[in-house]
Amino acid sequence: xxxxxxxxxxxxxxxxxxxxxxxxxxxxxxxxxxxxxxxxxxxxxxxxxxxxxxxxxxxxxxxxxxxxxxxxxxxxxxxxxxxxxxxxxxxxxxxxxxxxxxxxxxxxxxxxxxxxxxxxxxxxxxxxxxxxxxxxxxxxxxxxxxxxxxxxxxxxxxxxxxxxxxxxxxxxxxxxxxxxxxxxxxxxxxxxxxxxxxxxxxxxxxxxxxxxxxxxxxxxxxxxxxxxxxxxxxxxxxxxxxxxxxxxxxxxxxxxxxxxxxxxxxxxxxxxxxxxxxxxxxxxxxxxxxxxxxxxxxxxxxxxxxxxxxxxxxxxxxx
Amino acid sequence: xxxxxxxxxxxxxxxxxxxxxxxxxxxxxxxxxxxxxxxxxxxxxxxxxxxxxxxxxxxxxxxxxxxxxxxxxxxxxxxxxxxxxxxxxxxxxxxxxxxxxxxxxxxxxxxxxxxxxxxxxxxxxxxxxxxxxxxxxxxxxxxxxxxxxxxxxxxxxxxxxxxxxxxxxxxxxxxxxxxxxxxxxxxxxxxxxxxxxxxxxxxxxxxxxxxxxxxxxxxxxxxxxxxxxxxxxxxxxxxxxxxxxxxxxxxxxxxxxxxxxxxxxxxxxxxxxxxxxxxxxxxxxxxxxxxxxxxxxxxxxxxxxxxxxx
Numbered sequence: 001x002x003x004x005x006x007x008x009x010x011x012x013x014x015x016x017x018x019x020x021x022x023x024x025x026x027x028x029x030x031x032x033x034x035x036x037x038x039x040x041x042x043x044x045x046x047x048x049x050x051x052x053x054x055x056x057x058x059x060x061x062x063x064x065x066x067x068x069x070x071x072x073x074x075x076x077x078x079x080x081x082x083x084x085x086x087x088x089x090x091x092x093x094x095x096x097x098x099x100x101x102x103x104x105x106x107x108x109x110x111x112x113x114x115x116x117x118x119x120x121x122x123x124x125x126x127x128x129x130x131x132x133x134x135x136x137x138x139x140x141x142x143x144x145x146x147x148x149x150x151x152x153x154x155x156x157x158x159x160x161x162x163x164x165x166x167x168x169x170x171x172x173x174x175x176x177x178x179x180x181x182x183x184x185x186x187x188x189x190x191x192x193x194x195x196x197x198x199x200x201x202x203x204x205x206x207x208x209x210x211x212x213x214x215x216x217x218x219x220x221x222x223x224x225x226x227x228x229x230x231x232x233x234x235x236x237x238x239x240x241x242x243x244x245x246x247x248x249x250x251x252x253x254x255x256x257x258x259x260x261x262x263x264x265x266x267x268x269x270x271x272x273x274x275x276x277x278x279x280x281x282x283x284x285x286x287x288x289x290x291x292x293x294x295x296x297x298x299x300x301x302x303x304x305x306x307x308x309x310x311x312x313x314x315x316x317x318x319x
Numbered sequence: 320x321x322x323x324x325x326x327x328x329x330x331x332x333x334x335x336x337x338x339x340x341x342x343x344x345x346x347x348x349x350x351x352x353x354x355x356x357x358x359x360x361x362x363x364x365x366x367x368x369x370x371x372x373x374x375x376x377x378x379x380x381x382x383x384x385x386x387x388x389x390x391x392x393x394x395x396x397x398x399x400x401x402x403x404x405x406x407x408x409x410x411x412x413x414x415x416x417x418x419x420x421x422x423x424x425x426x427x428x429x430x431x432x433x434x435x436x437x438x439x440x441x442x443x444x445x446x447x448x449x450x451x452x453x454x455x456x457x458x459x460x461x462x463x464x465x466x467x468x469x470x471x472x473x474x475x476x477x478x479x480x481x482x483x484x485x486x487x488x489x490x491x492x493x494x495x496x497x498x499x500x501x502x503x504x505x506x507x508x509x510x511x512x513x514x515x516x517x518x519x520x521x522x523x524x525x526x527x528x529x530x531x532x533x534x535x536x537x538x539x540x541x542x543x544x545x546x547x548x549x550x551x552x553x554x555x556x557x558x559x560x561x562x563x564x565x566x567x568x569x570x571x572x573x574x575x576x577x578x579x580x581x582x583x584x585x586x587x588x589x590x591x592x593x594x595x596x597x598x599x600x601x602x603x604x605x606x607x608x609x610x611x612x613x614x615x616x617x618x619x620x621x622x623x624x625x626x627x628x629x
Contacts, residue, residue, distance in 0.1 A: 251479025
């Protein structure tokens with residue numbers, strides 16, 4: 001497989017996934033029961049004062065009286081031009097709302113991603129390096145434990161102890177670096193557990209390969225074998241985890257931003273679902289699947305750079 | 320990347336070993352798988368204290384769900400205004416809330432809502448996932464292509480967002496939340512089911528039944544389904560803890576039953592307003608949810624390691 005074909009295949013796949021997510025969200029929101037117009041009008045003022053004629057007029061204004069395929073065609077064209085419609089609640093353009101909220105969530109997600117990767121890798125490596133069996137067992141079971149913690153529980157506990165009791169951090173709606181610490185830690189915990197699990201498994205496989213025996217035979221210690229040889233090879237399958245992690249962070253931000261009353265994409269999503277503001281929900285889903293697709297595309301393109309074996313065969317080699 | 324769309328620690332990559340010989344007769348695979356699962360619970364549980372504790376936690380919560388009145392005499396909805404914000408004590412194990420309601424009673428009565436939602440979610444995931452996988456694996460060609468593309472798309476939307484989209488479309492309530500959570504597992508279940516069907520379909524006994532003149536749907540449901548369903552059921556058992564967690568999170572976000580209903584996530588969300596004055600309102604219900612998820616995941620891990628060593 002030539003590099004160009006590999007690249008084209010992956011890009012096409014990413015484009016398909018974003019298009020399909022758009023279509024799926026459109027279908028789910030239009031075809032399932034629920035009347036967005038009735039909801040929108042009831043949100044803006046007394047619903048019982050409205051005649052059926054008013055409702056029909058509002059529908060015509062929004063183009064909701066046209067046949068579904070026509071609506072879909074228009075929505076898709078608009079989306080390609082970067083217009084995701086307007087919020088039913090506030091009338092604000094969805095792209096504008098997203099643009100306003102994105103920086104705060106990117107700061108949160110980026111910090112959490114960095115924390116999850118460092119803490120998770122450190123945990124996996126130290127679990128392999130630990131000499132005492134008891135410590136090793138503890139470090140190995142830690143990720144499974146961390147994955148089971150509900151992030152709303154962790155977040156509220158952190159607020160309770162570190163903000164309310166000891167006044168170390170601002171509790172709710174804090175801005176700046178101090179306000180970022182607790183939400184980012186809360187969001188990073190399950191992510192770090194995921195990284196530790198995947199990297200730990202990968203290290204386990206890699207260190208049983210023949211070359212590891214060769215390194216051991218030269219008299220190298222455990223740390224040298226692990227850090228100098230094992231980690232680089234184990235990291236290749238673990239790169240996949242970055243794609244997974246971003247998907248998790250997008251979803252996790254909804255809960256974490258709600259817990260900490262932090263403005264951002266997660267809060268917008270939470271509020272949009274609570275008021276059934278369908279264009280906003282659809283916009284968020286499209287953006288999330290776009291980000292997810294781009295990150296995974298990046299991961300796919302990174303493999304051949306990291307691993308010469310993939311460059312040769314075009315496939316991920318698992319030994 | 321290979322089809323992971325679920326939350327961290329998700330089970331999407333734990334496709335149960337599929338090296339079992341199929342030619343040994345119909346139902347052999349399913350039988351072996353199920354026996355493996357049941358054997359694991361019986362043989363492994365008594366050995367580790369963590370596992371015993373997990374079983375006890377789950378049994379206790381099951382008891383809460385089935386017969387809440389055996390565990391608490393207090394009402395989950397009627398409060399005594401004179402007894403607002405009492406900290407945990409002998410009379411009120413988990414304290415009382417802003418309306419003077421007993422928080423322990425609310426948690427106990429909430430168990431049935433949470434467990435019902437979990438069962439509905441897993442049932443939705445199983446039924447839809449199995450049918451999609453069966454269709455993809457047995458009809459082949461375009462049906463397979465369409466279904467597997469759909470599965471790929473479902474895996475490409477982060478699961479929480481997929482749930483939220485469905486909630487936005489179908490509305491709020493315990494059942495709605497359960498359906499929304501169940502749908503996020505459909506894709507993984509359908510993949511495993513399809514792989515199993517593809518394996519079973521070529522087995523000698525299936526071809527023999529076809530040659531004997533059985534109708535295709537009879538072969539499908541009578542012979543292929545039972546033989547292929549085992550690994551999917553095992554996967555569902557592994558999903559339990561994650562489903563409890565996802566349902567509690569959606570309920571925390573406010574998409575469950577309306578207020579007086581004591582859903583676990585909603586209890587925690589209610590207590591948020593009194594974080595500084597009444598720590599027990601958030602902390603104790605949170606602990607219950609955490610304990611259940613930990614217990615379920617712990618048992619899943621035992622099942623899983625048992626599955627890896629046949």
